[in-house]
Amino acid sequence: MTLLRIAGLETFYGASQALYGVDLDVKKGEVVALMGRNGMGKTTTINSIFGLIRARSGSISFAGKQVTGMQPHRIARLGLGLVPEGRRCFPNLTVLENLLAAARGNEWTAQKVGELFPRLNERRDQFANTLSGGEQQMLAIGRALMTNPCLLVLDEATEGLAPVIRQDIWAAIRKLKANGQSILVVDKTLSELLPAADRCFILEKGFTVFSGKPEQLTTALQDRYLGV
Ligand code: ATP
Numbered sequence: 001m002t003l004l005r006i007a008g009l010e011t012f013y014g015a016s017q018a019l020y021g022v023d024l025d026v027k028k029g030e031v032v033a034l035m036g037r038n039g040m041g042k043t044t045t046i047n048s049i050f051g052l053i054r055a056r057s058g059s060i061s062f063a064g065k066q067v068t069g070m071q072p073h074r075i076a077r078l079g080l081g082l083v084p085e086g087r088r089c090f091p092n093l094t095v096l097e098n099l100l101a102a103a104r105g106n107e108w109t110a111q112k113v114g115e116l117f118p119r120l121n122e123r124r125d126q127f128a129n130t131l132s133g134g135e136q137q138m139l140a141i142g143r144a145l146m147t148n149p150c151l152l153v154l155d156e157a158t159e160g161l162a163p164v165i166r167q168d169i170w171a172a173i174r175k176l177k178a179n180g181q182s183i184l185v186v187d188k189t190l191s192e193l194l195p196a197a198d199r200c201f202i203l204e205k206g207f208t209v210f211s212g213k214p215e216q217l218t219t220a221l222q223d224r225y226l227g228v
Helices: 042-049 072-077 095-102 110-116 133-146 163-178 190-196 219-226
Strands: 002-013 016-027 031-035 055-062 080-083 151-154 182-186 199-204 207-212
Touching: 002 042, 016 031, 016 042, 016 055, 016 182, 016 199, 031 042, 031 190, 042 055, 042 182, 072 080, 080 133, 095 110, 095 133, 110 133, 110 163, 133 151, 133 163, 163 182, 163 190, 199 219, 207 219
Parallel strands: 016 207, 031 182, 031 199, 080 151, 151 182
Antiparallel strands: 002 016, 002 055, 199 207
């Protein structure tokens, strides 16, 4: 079953066009990697899905429902959970309060998030603004899970984090995948991203230029679309 389907998506910032034709889909239970060099349109695509930027044309549907033009809070309620680039937790709430403030549905609880990220559990009474960047990212993932999303979307899952924390986050993503969680993930660490992904999409200058299984992404394609 297809959860998310994007076809011919075009998005502008004022007069400046950022997306020219993005096609992407995520099926239930899949981990899909969204890749591309800096500035190619990954964040714009994600923000378009969540209604944070209005799509100019093309279509975005989630669980069979058109979300193009819908208000962001209504889109989120359809079962989309976002871990935005730059995290964004409530700085003056504790870890536990941050998690409880996000709670919707009853499958995910603060305790379950604590089991996924024991490091976060040890800091549950600490204010979010006293956490390290990596712990804040774990909290951002925990907050998104507390909404019990059908699709979890991570924009830059491990960017700028210490290697040991990156490992914890990839381990959590693998665990979520094993439990059947559908995930759309942006990250630049191909060595972790590709083994975790069922399928990949690459954006180049606002177009989808590759879609396929990780094993179809040859070194030549990686050099062409992802090399520096
Ligand atoms: P990165 O990996 O650096 O986050 P990205 O693939 O997520 O890059 P986007 O951030 O979606 O790329 O940017 C796509 C294009 O849209 C770029 O040309 C960028 O300069 C432009 N853009 C992004 N945000 C804005 C904005 N707020 N106003 C104007 N142009 C923007």
